[in-house]
Amino acid sequence: MKSNVGIVIVSHSPKVAEGTADMVRQMVGDEVPLAWCGGNPEGGLGTSVEAIMNAIDQAWSEAGVAILVDLGGAETNSEMAIEMIGEPRAGRIVICNAPIVEGAVMAATEASGGAALKDVVATAHELSPA
């Protein structure tokens, strides 16, 4: 069902990203488009703009995509990926300010009920101290 908001998980570590995605799949189910990426092209810890763009493509939904990131570069590279994807899709891709694992599970739970992108993002943001 591609009408639900998609979730993209971006971590420096492929293990963290994949493990987070596993939790989302097990706890929330298959109704939400989901993709993850982690690690740099050399196989070390890091993030890659190209991998993030591919993950966004995989999880793409007309309702938009919410991205969960871990540290610094994951966020800046995600911003760069969104910029390179450009409008009109860029306007429907949002990076959540939330802890990656909890945020992904909460955002996916909200998305599974057909919530709009802004509500999915708001649910993830509820986890962060004001």
Added chain:
Amino acid sequence: MDANAQASVLITHEVGLHARPSVKFTKLAKTFPAQIEMALTAHGPWIDAKSIVKVMAAKAPKGTTIHLRASGEGASDALRALVDLVERDFDEGAAHARTA
């Protein structure tokens, strides 16, 4: 159309209303149009039963009676379904026994 409905149910699931049960609970709640609220005492405070963040934060352990109230379309159907889910141990009872 139902105006209001109320129900309460005892949590018998081993780990209580934790992560996975909370996800199932809120996902089911979201399938109903009614406004649904939950509380750990009959006097509140009432939280939105469709909010995964709030339901998980309630951390209701095994042995807790959760109170539910709903208003609007399908209010009593919604509560019946939610009570049912809790009484079925969120459909996890058997799986838990196997892995325990």
